[in-house]
Amino acid sequence: MDMNASVSKDATDVTPAASIFGTRAWRILRNGLLAVVGTVFVLWLVLFVTKGRFLKHPFESIASRMAGRDVRVGGAFQLYFAPLKIKFYAEGLSVANPAWATRPYLFQARTIDTRIAPLSLLFGKTRVYWLDLAGGAADLEWNAGHSANSWTFADTGGKPFELPRIDRATVAGTHVRYADPRTRLLADLAIDTVTAIDKKIGKAVGLHGTGRIRDTPFRLVAQLMSPDATLDRGENKLVARAWAANNVIDVAGTLPTATDIEDVPLQTRARGRNLAELLGIIGVALPNTRDYSLRAQLVKHGADYRFTRLAGRFGDSDLAGRLTIINGERLRLQSELTTRQLDIIDAAPFIGYNPDIVAAKGAVAAAAATGAAPQRLLPDAALPVAALQRFDAGLHWTIRDIKSRNVPISYVDLTLALDRGRLALSPLTFSMARGNVASDLIFDTRSRPALDSYDIRLSPTPMGRLLAGYGVDESGTTGTIKGRLQLTGRGDTIHDSLASAIGRVAFIMPHGSFWTRNAQLSELDIGTFVQKMFEHKLKEPVQINCGLIAFTVRDGIAAADPIIIDTKKNVILGRGGLSFKNENLDLAFRADGKQFSLFSAQSPVGLEGYFAKPRIDVISPELLGRAGGGLGLGAIASPLAAILAFVDIGDAKSAACGPILAGAHAQAMRTTKGKPRDDVGNGTTAKSESGKESTADRKKQRKKFLGIF
Template sequence: MTADGAVTRPFHLGQFTSTLTLQGQDLSDLYLLTGVTLPNTPPYRLAGALKRDDSTWTFNDFTGRVGSSDLSGDVKAETGGRLRLEAQLASQRLDIDDLMAIFGARTQTNAAGTNTTTVSSGAPGKLLPDATLNVDRLRTMDGSLTYRAASVKANQMDIRAVRLGAELEAGVLNLNPVAFTFNRGSLTGTARINAARDMPYSAMDFRLTGYPLESIVPAKNGTAPITGQATGRMLLEGPGNSIHRFAAASKGSVSLVVPNGEMRSAFAELLGINASAGLLKLLRGDQSKADIRCAVADFNVSNGVARAQTLVIDTDVVLANGSGSINLGAETLDLKIDGDSKKPRLLRLWTPILVRGSLTSPRVGVDTGQVVAQGGLAAIVGAVAAPVAALFAFVDPGLAKDANCGALIASAR
């Protein structure tokens, strides 16, 4: 830290103005020097106007970089009683990897200021960071923060803008809003971390709106295998002093709905294990499309295990119903999908599709050692229609009006 300024009254350090430049490996390290709780970050360099007026400190009009992202803003600290910090921050262009450092990822930045690698702080092959939240520091101060990133560097999730708000009071951190804007669609929500207790207890409520499936399953040879827009909601709570430990002990629900879309006919046929139709279309390079009338995944979460309550994919050629679970602690999947063809096929394998393995590297295969007794279309549609109807209001009140998802329910009546 380097300061260049003036003391307005001789030998009275309660009043001064200066230009401050500070740099280091992680902003959270400043706690040891200032007592101010700051998030984990990549290496940083910031410069601005530092002023002290007795118990009021301000660091205004500062600019600089954190990792490979620019950062500017104003910070005010009141030290007369309990420490309180107020900050308004902004980035013109954010590297999303730098933001992930707050949640425990480790970002390596080269001399040119470009991120080269981001490594999860969890075990190798794991998705959820396991960096421990320092709850003692959250109890030492109060404060508020706003942050806005006007644009975001190209990233796999296609995030285009970020907006965050935070209030810390008596060891309870409320995040509102947490908003990510994608090229199409958005993820918005709130989170609450109660760090006043020895083991933090968190609750979150996030809604996904209009996220394109082609961003999840990328195009191959210029053609997207599946298209449509996903809408969902995640409502979870539980104890844990890291994201991974919270997920491993959480309870609640996770739901995802695709009200309409398209997928390659070959994949739709294979979803119902229609070997004659699906395999031939794949071998011939067939790019024809099948309509997705509705797709729904609804999971109940208990003790970190998400169990499928409703898992259905309804296309114009196949109706598939699924079951199974996702272990958020072990980060593994164990799902089974049974398909029923809507059209007669010459050759059909009566066996389910299995989706197993880790969240980072799932394996898709066929259970060739099991014969499946399928009850036909009427039984499948009848079993899923009621849960799907009840799910609409939970995920998006306007979704029940969608014609294609409505057709799924109507076909069961």
């Protein structure tokens, strides 16, 4: 009984399940599945037999709608399963560019043959088993507003097109063109033939080509050093070198993708014959330099190109810091720089000199090379007005020491601001001979010609240290000097602005001593000059009570206003002036004794010539006249009478130091008894100092200066 019951129960359990396959519903489902499979097989068979050639126009229509632009196949077309992978083959494939682009096609290929994983198309991560591409050409462009590019399609939500994963590839004869109107960059590059098997390329992928950035052509060679990782969508080690405007630029780094450099640190190095040529590529005006070599880390962030860890040299000077180039509405440079030692020759371009000429031939030759007349110092190199109005800049530069033979300068601190053509070096401070110089220099090219102002202030500085390179003995000189130069003029060169300048120059000497070692300054012998001032060979320092060397400047002509130095034994007076127009010097100095002297030439010492080549005239007409008078007296009376022509009765009037130390004009000068002085200049010069080069005029004026005594 029990056994029969068990058998009966098993039979009951099997019967319903078996009966399902015999039902009408099952037959419908089965027939439907067979129909689908049959249909798919028929479609597969049709595609396999026809190679899908009839799908050419539907493909063009669907692809064009999805891309938002025309997609065309100019020649043969195949799209089918072979046997389970999708095969796509096309000749003359082209994808159009947006209407704003300068070229009609984003992409063209002579032939393209691929095998694609079917399921990868359903899950949005396309996988290409292998790709053969021949004669490819891509045109990548940004629009003028930099708000759209040619490789972003309508169906991506604004995201750039991404390359699919490719397991095996052969790419030959491929060219890429890249254009960015905002940075004015155009590159036309050829990619070397690439062969990859099983995601392994086995060697670096190279590219080379030419281009133009702004108005400068360049040549580029680059290599993708880790192409295998690139195929796996991993790291991309890139090494590139470019040649442009006599510069060589190297770039190396690891990219997240083959074309993405945003926020990626890249190691850069640039070297060349002139740093101005490098920055000139992007339209930035910079003084010329000698050969340079710089390295830095570059990070592109939006419109900013940030160069950090900057280090290197230009000429014989070092440079470090950081620089940011901002490609906004206006190009702007923002930088923080430091220099341990700046060679004075490398500083020559800051005032318009060619440093190579300065190093080889000197400042006079460098000035002449700018267009200045022979024997001139002020350069005629014009400000790059157009360039200064194209970009803005901010710079803070500190220099610890300047290598100079004669002038001890150190601890330079410069703040530069360039705003739409107005260049301000303010403040510019530095230490000089244990003194400090503070200045504000402004060149405003928005006015035509440029409106230029110079305000230079020298704090009390030891003369022994300041003039040590010019023959002044530090151990015997305790005097100090302070001064100020305030000039305003118009011109696009330093020479032109000073040649039209108005203002005042004044140097004040408080109480102290002064001693020379009779050394040479150019061809001007300071020792001889001072000795002639005091009419005997110096055996001890000159004791200075107070002194003022001041000039009033009108239309580029500086007239003594006044020159007066009161010493323990003498009063030194000066008359004459100098010209910024032709750099002519025409000054006369005389030391009047405060005590009786049996023998004194009482003859002025002339300082004439040019800024670049001053000279002393110690044989003045007054001395010759006095000598002639002495000879006459000796002939008529006796030899002893001849000495009377050289007697100094010692009637020099001591100067009140108050107006002198205040830097007052000549009319404010007083004697120690409070009386106005009538022996100092009043800030006027004769007509011959108007800038003319007439030798006769200079001689006539020289006689007038020297004859007033």
